[in-house]
Amino acid sequence: MSGNLLEVTDLRVTFDVHGRRVTPVDGVSLTLERGEALGIAGESGSGKSLSLKSIIGLLPPNATVGGDLRFALDQESPIPYAPADVHGHGISIIFQEPMTALNPTMRVGDLIAEGPKLHKGMGKKEAEERAIELMRLVGIPTPERRARMWPHQLSGGLRQRVMIATALSVEPQLLLCDEPTTALDVSIQDQILGLLQELRTRLNMAIIFVSHDLAVLGEICDRLAIMYAGRIVETGPVDEVFADPQHPYTEALMTSVPSFGATTDMLIGIEGRPPDPRDFPPGCRFAPRCDYAQEDCTAADHHLASVAPGRTTACIHPELIEGLGQ
Amino acid sequence: MGRFGFVGKRLLQVIPMLFGIVLVVFMVLQVTPGDPARQIAGLRASEADLDEVRESLGLNDSVLEQYGRYVGNVLQGDLGFSYKSRKPVASIIGDRIGVTVWLMGVGLLLVVLISVPLGVISALRKDRPIDHIIRGLGLLGMSMPAFWTGVILLLLVANTTGWFPSGGFGETFWEKAHHIFLPALTLAIASSPFIIRGLRAEMISVLESDYISTGRSIGVAGSRLVRRFVLRNAAGPGITLVAIEAGFLLFGAVVIETTFALPGLGQGLVIAARGRDLPSVQGYTLLFALAVVTIYLLSDIITAILDPRVEVGK
Ligand SMILES: Nc1ncnc2c1ncn2[C@@H]1O[C@H](COP(=O)(O)OP(=O)(O)OP(=O)(O)O)[C@@H](O)[C@H]1O
Numbered sequence: 017m018s019g020n021l022l023e024v025t026d027l028r029v030t031f032d033v034h035g036r037r038v039t040p041v042d043g044v045s046l047t048l049e050r051g052e053a054l055g056i057a058g059e060s061g062s063g064k065s066l067s068l069k070s071i072i073g074l075l076p077p078n079a080t081v082g083g084d085l086r087f088a089l090d091q092e093s094p095i096p097y098a099p100a101d102v103h104g105h106g107i108s109i110i111f112q113e114p115m116t117a118l119n120p121t122m123r124v125g126d127l128i129a130e131g132p133k134l135h136k137g138m139g140k141k142e143a144e145e146r147a148i149e150l151m152r153l154v155g156i157p158t159p160e161r162r163a164r165m166w167p168h169q170l171s172g173g174l175r176q177r178v179m180i181a182t183a184l185s186v187e188p189q190l191l192l193c194d195e196p197t198t199a200l201d202v203s204i205q206d207q208i209l210g211l212l213q214e215l216r217t218r219l220n221m222a223i224i225f226v227s228h229d230l231a232v233l234g235e236i237c238d239r240l241a242i243m244y245a246g247r248i249v250e251t252g253p254v255d256e257v258f259a260d261p262q263h264p265y266t267e268a269l270m271t272s273v274p275s276f277g278a279t280t281d282m283l284i285g286i287e288g289r290p291p292d293p294r295d296f297p298p299g300c301r302f303a304p305r306c307d308y309a310q311e312d313c314t315a316a317d318h319h320l321a322s323v324a325p326g327r328t329t330a331c332i333h334p335e336l337i338e339g340l341g342q
Numbered sequence: 343m344g345r346f347g348f349v350g351k352r353l354l355q356v357i358p359m360l361f362g363i364v365l366v367v368f369m370v371l372q373v374t375p376g377d378p379a380r381q382i383a384g385l386r387a388s389e390a391d392l393d394e395v396r397e398s399l400g401l402n403d404s405v406l407e408q409y410g411r412y413v414g415n416v417l418q419g420d421l422g423f424s425y426k427s428r429k430p431v432a433s434i435i436g437d438r439i440g441v442t443v444w445l446m447g448v449g450l451l452l453v454v455l456i457s458v459p460l461g462v463i464s465a466l467r468k469d470r471p472i473d474h475i476i477r478g479l480g481l482l483g484m485s486m487p488a489f490w491t492g493v494i495l496l497l498l499v500a501n502t503t504g505w506f507p508s509g510g511f512g513e514t515f516w517e518k519a520h521h522i523f524l525p526a527l528t529l530a531i532a533s534s535p536f537i538i539r540g541l542r543a544e545m546i547s548v549l550e551s552d553y554i555s556t557g558r559s560i561g562v563a564g565s566r567l568v569r570r571f572v573l574r575n576a577a578g579p580g581i582t583l584v585a586i587e588a589g590f591l592l593f594g595a596v597v598i599e600t601t602f603a604l605p606g607l608g609q610g611l612v613i614a615a616r617g618r619d620l621p622s623v624q625g626y627t628l629l630f631a632l633a634v635v636t637i638y639l640l641s642d643i644i645t646a647i648l649d650p651r652v653e654v655g656k
């Protein structure tokens with residue numbers, strides 16, 4: 017079965033902050049094929065987590081969601097859904113902090129068994145066995161013993177594996193990952209990334225992987241979406257985007273990462289701060305920090321234009337980008 | 343947690359505290375102006391009479407000796423004799439303690455019955471109309487002093503309906519329950535607002551935690567979410583809240599027993615203090631302090647049992 021699994025059109029997340037409306041996610045559109053891995057990169061505050069939370073319906077109660085969400089749960093083509101509908105059905109999520117994401121007063125085996133009990137109609141015994149099976153699947157040694165443990169008795173890496181097993185317990189077709197390795201030691205990070213890779217192929221699961229870390233996204237993902245100030249500014253296959261960024265922000269992100277050719281003393285970061293959602297600049301929101309900015313940029317409407325097959329950019333002057341190392 | 347485990351360690355911590363309490367209570371006698379002998383022997387007593395009384399009370403001994411004797415007596419349950427009635431303080435307390443235990447017990451029960459549902463609903467319906475109503479009622483309850491609430495209940499409920507007695511205590515279980523209801527309700531109205539407010543805040547912080555998102559993401563919702571993901575996490579802090587409130591409740595009992603003419607410890611303390619009956623005052627104070635320490639200790643132990651991060655058994 018091919019075709020789209022998820023279609024997000026013009027997603028908006030609005031908060032009412034002391035009578036003022038702020039829209040930290042402001043018109044995000046993306047599509048995802050079955051089994052595909054999409055990476056979302058962007059600076060802190062660009063709206064990555066809020067986008068994921070809107071897709072799975074975990075926004076705080078004071079948020080309003082706009083736009084169109086479609087998901088193909090056991091269907092040929094995606095159909096509209098209300099975010100809360102997907103709880104336990106086809107979409108699940110893993111978070112950055114494995115300590116706070118696990119219920120401290122629930123044995124980890126019981127947590128993993130919740131999904132099978134609720135959605136597969138399994139009895140206690142059967143669900144417990146399923147939980148142990150899932151723990152084995154995510155590479156937790158001696159799962160029978162560890163299922164009886166509390167979260168605080170496990171290391172960070174094992175806790176994140178428990179979180180993954182919990183997410184898998186509802187047999188998702190789409191797994192949302194919100195920086196799942198950021199809080200872990202480097203060596204553990206690689207193990208978790210490897211595990212996610214393996215599970216993805218084994219279970220033919222689609223993944224949306226959010227990270228600051230372009231190198232991590234390069235390892236895991238097929239396609240990349242770059243987010244800036246509540247909008248997606250560039251999309252394309254990972255290799256192509258890395259080889260030839262079509263948006264000045266993507267280029268700036270890459271030069272700020274040492275593994276992308278720049279030596280450590282060239283590690284400049286991106287000058288200036290990302291804009292505050294309460295005060296987004298007009299036109300192209302990157303203009304105040306952009307090296308290539310032209311006069312017409314501050315009047316440009318946001319629009320992802322196709323620049324090559326499978327590639328889009330929101331920059332109206334992509335031809336100006338010099339590229340890296342040339 | 344060491345060799346003694348959590349409970350053992352907490353018990354060991356309590357022992358020096360108890361000695362401290364006894365010391366403070368003992369000091370009350372030392373620092374209170376006035377001559378106990380004169381109080382016992384009466385205004386017209388001769389100097390020789392006074393000396394005799396002092397000798398019999400051991401007041402001529404050094405303070406240290408007196409303290410040693412006091413600790414020894416207290417450990418044996420001997421709290422001395424009332425200056426007024428000449429009866430042993432321990433037996434006076436024994437006669438009165440039942441009333442206060444009833445008042446506290448029923449009061450706490452009502453506090454829990456009122457506060458837990460209201461706190462939980464308020465948190466689950468945060469910023470909705472029902473939450474505003476509960477918070478408004480809480481504010482009202484908080485701003486009414488206990489004696490005032492008591493008087494209002496007496497005038498509006500007891501006197502108009504005749505369903506409840508307006509004072510005193512009974513003999514049988516049902517008589518007691520009947521007599522204690524309005525005073526306990528007064529106590530509950532005074533303390534519930536604090537518990538509701540604390541529980542609401544605690545529940546809201548639990549509801550905003552990541553593990554609630556995890557639970558919801560896999561489809562746990564409604565009462566199952568509250569039961570399996572919220573309550574046990576909010577219970578520990580909730581119990582601590584109730585325990586702290588129970589400490590205050592004890593002192594609220596002083597006011598309420600007086601309002602409702604209940605022959606309990608609170609009323610006894612007021613009578614003893616008015617009569618400058620120091621041994622009785624000491625006895626009551628000691629008992630109140632002990633009760634507070636015990637309540638806190640129990641709450642700590644229950645909280646620890648509920649929290650898997652504390653290894654209670656080891
Ligand atoms: N509950 C909220 N109320 C108001 N504003 C919010 C709320 N939650 C998030 N925001 C705002 O939305 C913006 C985007 O938040 P989001 O968490 O999606 O960022 P992010 O891209 O995931 O950043 P990070 O990399 O730091 O995780 C932030 O600037 C934040 O101020």
Ligand code: SF4
Nearest residue numbers: 300303306313331332
């Ligand atoms: S539109 Fe203009 S300001 Fe925006 S990224 Fe392109 S060149 Fe820079």
Ligand SMILES: [Mg+2]
Nearest residue numbers: 064065066194
């Ligand atoms: Mg985030």
